Amino acid sequence: MILTKKDVPNFLDSLKNNYQVFAPVKQDHYTEFKEIENGADAVLDYSNTKTPPKKILFPQSEKLYCYKVEENGVQMEEKADEQQKVIFGIRPCDAKSFTILDKVFDNNKYQDPYYLNRRKNTILVGIGCNAPESTCFCTSLGGGPFDTTGLDLLLVDIGDCYLVEVISEKGKNMLTSCKEAGEEDKKKASQVKENATLTTSINIEGIKEKLDNNFYNEIWDYISEKCIGCGSCTFSCPTCHCFDIVDETADSGGCRIRNWDSCMFPLFTLHGSGHNPRPSNKERFRNRIMHKFNYFVETNDITACVGCGRCIKNCPVNMDIREILEEIQGLEARSVS
Amino acid sequence: MQSITTAVQNSAKKLLEENKVDVVIGFKKGTIPLRSTPVFIRDSNDADKLEWNYYCENNLANYLRNKDQKIGVVVKGCDSRSIVALMKENQLTRDNLYLIGVPCSGMIDRKKVNRIIGDKEILETNCNEDSLIIKTKDSEQTIKLNEVMHNSCLKCNHKNPVIYDEMVAEPVSENSNTDFSEIKEFEEKPAEERKNFFIEELSKCIRCYACRNSCPMCYCQECFVDSTNPEWIGKSAENVQDNLFFQAVRVFHLAGRCVDCGACERACPMDINLGLLTRKLYKDTTEMFNTEAGANLEDAPALSTYNMDDPQPFLLKE
Amino acid sequence: MNNPYLPIPMKLIKNFRETDDKLVNSFTLEFINEEDKKNFTYTPGQFAELSVFGKGESPFGIASSPTEPGILKFSVAKVGKVTTSLHLTEEGTTLGVRGPLGNSFPIEKLKGKNIVLISGGFAFTTLRSLATYILNENNRGDFGNLTIIYGARTPGLLLYKEELAEWDKRSDIDLHKTIDKPAEGWDGKVGFVPQVTEEVAPSPENTYAIVCGPPIMIKFTMPALEKLGFKSDQIIMSLENRMKCGIGMCGRCNVGSKYVCKDGPVFTRAQLLEMPNEY
Numbered sequence: 001m002i003l004t005k006k007d008v009p010n011f012l013d014s015l016k017n018n019y020q021v022f023a024p025v026k027q028d029h030y031t032e033f034k035e036i037e038n039g040a041d042a043v044l045d046y047s048n049t050k051t052p053p054k055k056i057l058f059p060q061s062e063k064l065y066c067y068k069v070e071e072n073g074v075q076m077e078e079k080a081d082e083q084q085k086v087i088f089g090i091r092p093c094d095a096k097s098f099t100i101l102d103k104v105f106d107n108n109k110y111q112d113p114y115y116l117n118r119r120k121n122t123i124l125v126g127i128g129c130n131a132p133e134s135t136c137f138c139t140s141l142g143g144g145p146f147d148t149t150g151l152d153l154l155l156v157d158i159g160d161c162y163l164v165e166v167i168s169e170k171g172k173n174m175l176t177s178c179k180e181a182g183e184e185d186k187k188k189a190s191q192v193k194e195n196a197t198l199t200t201s202i203n204i205e206g207i208k209e210k211l212d213n214n215f216y217n218e219i220w221d222y223i224s225e226k227c228i229g230c231g232s233c234t235f236s237c238p239t240c241h242c243f244d245i246v247d248e249t250a251d252s253g254g255c256r257i258r259n260w261d262s263c264m265f266p267l268f269t270l271h272g273s274g275h276n277p278r279p280s281n282k283e284r285f286r287n288r289i290m291h292k293f294n295y296f297v298e299t300n301d302i303t304a305c306v307g308c309g310r311c312i313k314n315c316p317v318n319m320d321i322r323e324i325l326e327e328i329q330g331l332e333a334r335s336v337s
Numbered sequence: 338m339q340s341i342t343t344a345v346q347n348s349a350k351k352l353l354e355e356n357k358v359d360v361v362i363g364f365k366k367g368t369i370p371l372r373s374t375p376v377f378i379r380d381s382n383d384a385d386k387l388e389w390n391y392y393c394e395n396n397l398a399n400y401l402r403n404k405d406q407k408i409g410v411v412v413k414g415c416d417s418r419s420i421v422a423l424m425k426e427n428q429l430t431r432d433n434l435y436l437i438g439v440p441c442s443g444m445i446d447r448k449k450v451n452r453i454i455g456d457k458e459i460l461e462t463n464c465n466e467d468s469l470i471i472k473t474k475d476s477e478q479t480i481k482l483n484e485v486m487h488n489s490c491l492k493c494n495h496k497n498p499v500i501y502d503e504m505v506a507e508p509v510s511e512n513s514n515t516d517f518s519e520i521k522e523f524e525e526k527p528a529e530e531r532k533n534f535f536i537e538e539l540s541k542c543i544r545c546y547a548c549r550n551s552c553p554m555c556y557c558q559e560c561f562v563d564s565t566n567p568e569w570i571g572k573s574a575e576n577v578q579d580n581l582f583f584q585a586v587r588v589f590h591l592a593g594r595c596v597d598c599g600a601c602e603r604a605c606p607m608d609i610n611l612g613l614l615t616r617k618l619y620k621d622t623t624e625m626f627n628t629e630a631g632a633n634l635e636d637a638p639a640l641s642t643y644n645m646d647d648p649q650p651f652l653l654k655e
Numbered sequence: 656m657n658n659p660y661l662p663i664p665m666k667l668i669k670n671f672r673e674t675d676d677k678l679v680n681s682f683t684l685e686f687i688n689e690e691d692k693k694n695f696t697y698t699p700g701q702f703a704e705l706s707v708f709g710k711g712e713s714p715f716g717i718a719s720s721p722t723e724p725g726i727l728k729f730s731v732a733k734v735g736k737v738t739t740s741l742h743l744t745e746e747g748t749t750l751g752v753r754g755p756l757g758n759s760f761p762i763e764k765l766k767g768k769n770i771v772l773i774s775g776g777f778a779f780t781t782l783r784s785l786a787t788y789i790l791n792e793n794n795r796g797d798f799g800n801l802t803i804i805y806g807a808r809t810p811g812l813l814l815y816k817e818e819l820a821e822w823d824k825r826s827d828i829d830l831h832k833t834i835d836k837p838a839e840g841w842d843g844k845v846g847f848v849p850q851v852t853e854e855v856a857p858s859p860e861n862t863y864a865i866v867c868g869p870p871i872m873i874k875f876t877m878p879a880l881e882k883l884g885f886k887s888d889q890i891i892m893s894l895e896n897r898m899k900c901g902i903g904m905c906g907r908c909n910v911g912s913k914y915v916c917k918d919g920p921v922f923t924r925a926q927l928l929e930m931p932n933e934y
Contacts, residue, residue, distance in 0.1 A: 051543065230545050243900070243905045245900065248573075254709045261905070261906070275870065294912070295909065566735060
């Protein structure tokens, strides 16, 4: 199928009749995913958004339910988001991240209705990366600039128009008025794909075992030394999913609210007794790496990193996860002491 | 720049070889363009990793508290002032530090560069005397350095360290007077406009606390934001009022202590203008108490001392 | 989809001060809805999230036993915002309960075995649940000898004093209460839990030891048990990391790849030895 670039705003406007439409829009000098008011606001020629689109399905702050304390008990009102959504122009790495978050919010025992409902009601229209950035390393993690994991449609920019690859039935049904792609378009698309090469790659082969064997290695003292312990990396990460639950109240009622939290914050694990099982940046940073490249693999058989590079770009002190993984790879196998 | 790099390397090498320090904290080459990154050098053979350039933007005083080692640290003007301010608060002991002083010509603000070149990836950069050459995939652009310096650097009047054990190069000339024109201009604006500006800015906040954690002076055992009992402030980033409240209290808490190094604004991943708030408080405390935080070892910290003739503009009636 | 975040309403029918330092209270809650009462089936060792509406929720081990139908009991130390307001909650107030959560003591595995319960301070809660379960007339025959070693710094800091007195009278429990220093009128032992464990010297044969207590007690009790010949898969422990969601999603309570809330809180010492020391 073919979608002409100049038709995109109208296409998005028409989608708005049935969906909440999210797309990258300009904010300051970067782009962010937002619900668009006009189809023309969508910026599809973008490097990657500052923060990932996970916030659409897993908002940084959301009401789980509200309650009213009455004389004879408590009235509870569940907050369900049933709106149909389209995330338009999502990069393949971010789309893949949802398939990782799916495993978090539907573990072998419990289902999170808030995320899963939104997920079920959301169509992902991806846009391939003709020019991956130097901080991108998706291919090292099994993804790629035109990877279709998690997507319903994938747009390939071939100049004046997008060649639309149909990945799912849901996606297909959205394309009512698109014409078929010709041989020439297909050729252009495969040319574009061929030219999209990544400049960095990291070898994550065997990293899980390296981490298994080096939990107590002194390398963690050095790796985390310059980290200032903020939540910039975790909040920039499309697969980080840690949260806190708090009450916010007014008069006799209140709401239970879920806010993003970060494993880099000391309070995250602080016991009531004052004991902290991860007392310093060292343990916290190690946990962050272990979680993504070891624990998550152990539990879900997939690495919880898609190689989007946001943590690299957004870190105030230039901690670079690629360097860290390389250092870990360089370790000799050691037994747990 | 290259000569400073060499001098810093030599100094570090010597300090480590002679066991005068256990570690030297400085900067090494970053992994992406326009970045240097803090580095901890313990082996004199690694001293040649150190570098000095326009990207050494972090305030290294942030790494010095609660260390039981003897530390050599590369300091520009602002780092040295934060060290002075921390010493006055009994957070650092001068004897445990060896300050490798570097005259600073200012640091480059990546967001200013990005605002000029747009949402394009910078692949390579080059600096000469007064300009920055930016290469992207399909263009090359030359930008005047003073167009892309951090605001805090443009207004800085302590480019040279205020204390040091050695200077690795000749001091640079200082701005002769303190320029608060930008603050005055903002103060002139109607309240509504000022409020809207901050609401707009703080709506970008993701509550990662990089601003707080990058600040050498933000060292409270428990930050008021983290306290749950009492809970001073909501934890949700989506509440702009709370984000603004957080910044307001953070800045007030730094009044008379903030050296206006700009570390908070530099650390912000969302590129929020925090400098306007910190600089406003810096202006007020400087003007009211006629002292600049961390500028020298002698002055008592403005808000930890009391004089009968201190201005008290907050009193409704004298 | 069943919403695991929604609590069921329960009425607080008893708010009782347990310890004379005024820091631990026990709370008895009664089901408000018949259906909730029917559906809330649990096993000793599980925990639940207790909500004080307007303040938040926190996880606590269930101190009551499934053999005490219609109610749930929790013993809570006053440490933070939720626990402090819980202590101040009046009887008759509606609270929220979310659970039961986590795994439990391996009841089936414990059947036919001698059981040694070792505990210190206010960590005794889920062990009270287990002891009550075992002592129930319908269950007592399923288990061998029951030995309880329970210590606190002072007599006033022991939980469930009345119950302990009753247990003392029974012939089917070997109960050893201990306090750190001699105190007037004290009829139990004096000494730390690890020492008393060595003194009592339970046989490891056909036995499981279940240990809950503060880290320092655990640290010294382990070598004592090992000396007595307990293998690491005969020692069962319950972990207490900070938790929030209770369902393995919010990320904070992990020890290695295991979430204490979902995969625990009960682990054997053999399992813990394989896990990083982050609890």
